[in-house]
Amino acid sequence: MYLLNLLLQIIPNEEELRFLGIKLINSEDYIELITRFTLNLGVIILIVVGLYAKTSKRKDFYFTYIAISIVIFLLCFLLESVKIELGFALGLFAIFGIIRYRTDAIPIKEMTYLFVVIAVSVINALANKKISYAELITTNLLVVIGLYILEKILNLKQEISYRVIYEKIENVQAGKEEILLADLKERTGIDIKHFEIERIDFLRDVAYIYIFFDIYGKNKNDAK
Structure with missing residues (x-):
């Protein structure tokens, strides 16, 4: 007991540990940061690795989702200490809705997971003291x-469509749908689910057709 009292006298109080007027450490907030960060990172890894990765071949998004989650969480958590407005959190969604990674088109499913990752990170960072850890x-x-x-x-399957120019105009006739579908599968090597004829150009003897297939499904050559 004597040694404990001696240590308390030697070690400065948290309020006295300051550098340029800023606390060097706040034990309560620091523990809360580590706890919430661990919870958020665990949930995001579970979503990305345990769910998204099982049905996706886009491994480039794994890094993106986890990195964005870490940055968004830390940004929201640290700025929450200065009582930011709720509009800031909502503004994050608006930013990504406008930018949408213009360097490359992102499928709807990937955009949905991006929204989920941001939403979970914001929730874990901005949940106030009235919300218990059990609720969180x-x-x-x-x-x-x-x-x-x-x-x-x-x-649920995610479909994608391609527009192809088809020159065997005789297969576009009514009643030859199965022949047309089989020929499209054979020539593209894609397991096509269905197709839609956009228009037929009789001057050039070609048809413009949209083919639909599962974005993560195997093609015919892979299935063999």
Whole structure:
């Protein structure tokens, strides 16, 4: 007991540990930062690696999602200490909605996961003292469970379409849909689910056709 009292006298109080008028450490806020950061990172890794990665071949997004989550969480958590407006958090979604990574087109599913990653990070960072950790953990679990249901149980497929110019005009006639579909599959090597004829150019003897297939499905050559 004597040694403890001696240490307390030697070690300066937190209020006295300042550099240029700023506290060197605030134990309560520091512990909260580590706790929430660990929770957020764990949930994001579960979403990205456990759910998204299982149905996606776009490995380039793994780094993007985790990096954005870390930056957004730290940004919101640190600025929350100075009582930022809710509009700041909503503004983050507007920024990404406008930018949309103009260097490359992002499929709808990837954009949805990006929105989820940002939303989860903002929730974990800005949840105030009135929200218990039990409520915060439950909220994160509900997001994960919802995504799991959509990905695994409902087994939703994401389709993409290509526009092709088809020159065998005789196969575009009514009643030859199966022949046309089989020929498109054979020539493209893609497991086409369905197609739509946009227009037929009789002057050039070609048809403009949209083919639809699962974006993450195997093509015919892979299936063999």
